[in-house]
Amino acid sequence: MTDRDVRLVDMTLRDGMHAVDHSFTPEEMADVAAALDEASMDVVEVSHGDGMGGSSINYGFSAAETGEYLDAVVPQLTDTKLSVLLLPGIGTVEELDLAVDRGADVCRIATHVTEADVSQEHFEYVTDRGLEATGLLMLSHMAAPETVLEQAKLMEEYGADAVYVMDSAGAMLPSDVRDRVGLLADELSIDVGFHAHDNLGLAIGNTLAGIEAGATTIDGCLRGLGAGSGNAQMEVLVGVLEKAGYEVTPDFFGVMDAAEDVLVPMVSDDEMPEIDNDSLLLGYAGVYSSFLRHTRRAGEKYGIDPREILLALGEMEVVGGQEDLITDVASRLASERDAAAESDD
């Protein structure tokens, strides 16, 4: 690898699961994976949006089990590596064990940006089994660069081959990305990655800022299909990075075809992410992107503007995994509204 090489990780079949309420079938996953393999994607990630074990009432049940998804995708991959995601506290080493048995090459282990020390047992398990292990520090905008570094060093010590700055709320400005990625790239001896969401319209720009600051592994999704306003759009990334003079493996036209011919027909207009009023609020308030669709449903049930719910959640400094608090906040706002209406009578 030269220092102009960038590795691309396509998460259409993982972060993209948030956008479709985890409804992809194993057959759909197989078709998308085959198209990505054909386009020479470096890595594809497959699982429930909240990682293996995420299928639940709280985050939404997925259409199939982790094992069924992996069994459908593995035969489609030739040179493309297969990644899975695990959030300690939601999934356990039992899920890692399953992924290793079914043929995963990379396990990505995600924690909140200040809580890396819950991941030690999972890193040890993955590295003992000889797989590549990547650490993801979620909601990195919520911690100062020095804290992100301290937490990244823990993951490095546990055996991570790379650590990502995750802009899970799509709340970072390019300078926020540079400060965090740059510090990690200077201080760590392992690869540094960056993961964007487009809630403030900055996914591609922030990703470029991250690469310029030293990130060498980058997340994206076909058509940007991911939580909130979506992630960095993979076809755009491939084109932009080529123009900027970086070496990328995937074939530009192949990735475009995978998006337009294979993915788009599977996704409804309601599911395809865009920057709308609610998803913009995620970036503004710094709320975990996958809260979007749950918040819309709660807003509808309780008759509350989703933006008000997201603002309140942002003030509470909620973290990834706390989706149940959406119902709590929505029902509280509804009672407050009803009480105010009564006192007006």
Next chain:
Amino acid sequence: MAVKAAIVGPGNIGTDLMYKILDRGEAIELERMIGIFPVEESEGLQAAVDNDVAVGTEGIDSVREHADEFDVVFEATSAHVHRENAPVYEDLGLFAIDMTPAAVGPYTVPVVNLDDVVGETDNVNMVTCGGQATIPLVYAVDRVADVEYAEMISHIASKSAGPGTRQNIDSFTQTTADGLETVGGAREGKAIITLNPAEPPIMMRNTIHTQVHEDTDVDAVRDSIGRMESEIQTYVPGYEVTMEPEVKTGDDVAFDLGDAIILTTMLEVEGEGQHLPPYAGNLDIMTSAALGTGERIAEQGLLDGTARGVAHD
């Protein structure tokens, strides 16, 4: 006459339990606090000395030496240590209330199954903090409606999650999920934990989703949960249901519910704040459940038939 007890493990949990017993122990009296370091190197043992509680500094050897002084041992060490200590307690005829994840004895939630397990065993396990908070409410739903699936999410302030929890977070989710099934009565259980670093620290809060048949009498569920809340409050004063069951139907979720509905309940646990800060309700509910267990065993004279009986036979 009060039943005498020892605490083994003078860390945060053991020290908090000491203050609880001193404050409001009725049928349980604290006889000794036992650790493995000299008093001057152990804040917990120092606190015991300051409160006129006798101490031991030789771990299990101190238990052996003083075993005739007490009938109940509260284990506040670690899973590993409890697995080693449990056979010794048994040989000495001591009743063990285990607050570690070792689960040598059956999962025990005082308000749900204590009377079933005591008499069968002289070692009871307190599941997990999240289990103590949520299993009783799953049981409260299950006693009036059949719970097909129960899911709990525990939100804990980062500051109140110690190294033991962090190094083995899987044991929390796996043990709690088991408890939702075996003690709570759900056919299938799932547990999730999140750690939140917000300042000031968040109160321990838990959400319980239960999936039940759409014909379920929701008022009966509310009533059952209300009664259970009052019973829990007798031994966990800071326990409060903050959201009564909200009903979600297939229209409110993105997946197929068939002929089921989801009942969502939330609760908070505020610690009593004797030794640990009030937000650490996760630690408080563990020590409160252990004391509640000890009190009920002592009040009901249940020890005569088990622990002491074995020792004297």
